[in-house]
Amino acid sequence: MLLSKAQIKLITGLHQKKYRNKTGLFLAEGPKVVRELLNSGLQLHSLLTTDDISKWPNGTLQVSDTELKKLSALKNPGTTLGIFYIPDPVEARVDGLVLALDAVRDPGNLGTLIRLADWYGISSIVCSEDTADCFNPKVVQATMGSIARVRLHYLNLREFLNHCPNPVYGGYMDSDSVYSTTLSENAVLVLGNEGQGISDEVSQVIDHRISIPRFGENGTTESLNVATAGAILINEFRRPTGR
Amino acid sequence: MLLSKAQIKLITGLHQKKYRNKTGLFLAEGPKVVRELLNSGLQLHSLLTTDDISKWPNGTLQVSDTELKKLSALKNPGTTLGIFYIPDPVEARVDGLVLALDAVRDPGNLGTLIRLADWYGISSIVCSEDTADCFNPKVVQATMGSIARVRLHYLNLREFLNHCPNPVYGGYMDSDSVYSTTLSENAVLVLGNEGQGISDEVSQVIDHRISIPRFGENGTTESLNVATAGAILINEFRRPTGR
Structure with a gap:
């Protein structure tokens, strides 16, 4: 499916710190990293993949290689890109x-x-x-x-x-x-x-x-x-x- | 000065292992690395810089940023590129x-x-x-x-x-x-x-x-x-x- 202009703007905006702070979201790229973040219980906003979407949570969007490449902040984008919520701040620990x-x-x-x-x-x-x-x-x-x-x-x-x-x-x-x-x-x-x-x-x-x-x-x-x-x-x- | 086609071919060829083995030469990029190799006594073949050539050994060639960029194997070429001779092989040590x-x-x-x-x-x-x-x-x-x-x-x-x-x-x-x-x-x-x-x-x-x-x-x-x-x-x- 084709992404809307607003979706593209949101995702590429997250390459920048200013926009991450404003939206409270961040990008994770590559299937391994995205899988780890899903398993760790971080809250998912949306997920895009060039891969078989049945391997990923409901609501995952199928995109083409060309689309993913445009959205990626990396030289070698993987097959999967996740948008996650930045976790709420906690107090820094001082023990250990x-x-x-x-x-x-x-x-x-x-x-x-x-x-x-x-x-x-x-x-x-x-x-x-x-x-x-x-x-x-x-x-x-x-x-x-x-x-x-x-x-x-x-x-x-x-x-x-x-x-x-x-x-x-x-x-x-x-x-x-x-x-x-x-x-x-x-x-x-x-x-x-x-x-x-x-x-x-x-x-x-x-x-x-x-x-x-x-x-x-x-x-x-x-x-x-x-x-x-x-x-x-x-x-x-x-x-x-x-x- | 402008580099000859043969010089350009030699240098860009050294990005590849096959050509390094054939010529017995290798590239070192960046002023810090080149300086270290000069100090360590490795044998220099030639040296190119966009920098003040008086800081470098006699025979150093002055090149433009554009020329150096074309020759570099790196994303961020430094100011200086050295071509050195690959040292002669020695027996591997087994002590220590x-x-x-x-x-x-x-x-x-x-x-x-x-x-x-x-x-x-x-x-x-x-x-x-x-x-x-x-x-x-x-x-x-x-x-x-x-x-x-x-x-x-x-x-x-x-x-x-x-x-x-x-x-x-x-x-x-x-x-x-x-x-x-x-x-x-x-x-x-x-x-x-x-x-x-x-x-x-x-x-x-x-x-x-x-x-x-x-x-x-x-x-x-x-x-x-x-x-x-x-x-x-x-x-x-x-x-x-x-x-």
Whole structure:
């Protein structure tokens, strides 16, 4: 069936944050991601597929490849596009391990970090207001469905950390080795921007600066990517100690 | 200056593996990566830039943005493009920790793994013949220069592992926890394909299957991306024990 102009405008509008905020909706692309979000109980607005519609909930719209391509925010659109309601905001949790992001901008990195948080049972990520939007279609895709289980909170990060009862750790390039730092079970781990690292403003409220030591003899290696460094640091917090 | 047809054909040809093998040359894009490769002593064939040529070695060619864009293999070409000689093959090392890749296909993942190997002082990566080519321009860019310090060996992986004197560990989804497995200092760590994991053929020569335990209560989390899982597992091998 053919989509109406209003439907097309709604969907392509959701590529933009402004319009997502206005409508309270977001796009999820690819059959795997859409299936995960349906299973996780997120509220569906509408669903479009080039696939057999009998595999999908009642009311799913059949569209052509050409139509789907026009609506997609991705280079390689999958067969299925879902429009979901953005869940209602909840208070950020402060118990256990909390991940905090200071201006992480790349959608792929943010998606990978959300997926990692999900794997390691971290249910809250607090973000500075200039961190990439977690309902950006590229981020949603990179989370592979984890966006349904991990809640992101955009706030004044310095304020939040300043009032946080638990110790605040920050990932830096050249500070104390994470291996010789005592890592608290209730803690916040801050990761910084791809190019700049943690901002000066946020650095002022960091209690412990930690680094992943370089093992190579060569001192010129570029720093690790923020998602890679995040994986290693989160694992250090979560792994059983004293093996 | 204008490039000759032959020069254009040479450079765009290097987007393809067949032509890289034939000429023994590869492309590196972006000023940071090119600078790293120059500093690391890789042999330069030629260099093109839209930048001030006085910042670059003698013989650097000045080109326009439009020309550079035509030559680039990337979506966002930087200001500088270098053509380097592929270094002569050397024998794969088997002492210390060796990384082995079984059909890792995504250039971004391969680049991230090379950068990780460099960070952790791993100088050899052995790869199945169907692993992505490390001189693919996207891989070269993702390594951020680490390609100059880490050598990749494409070979019959099963054969290599079968004759390897050290224990062979493989990363799997659901096997023994890496935290409770004794990790040898001299070892091979095998990581598998993005979708399929380690192939059946290679699995037959794995001594120890290891996994990163899921901490979330939710069993439906997608597996971790191979580069992320690789980061965590390499760190487990390299970190000091018994903290």
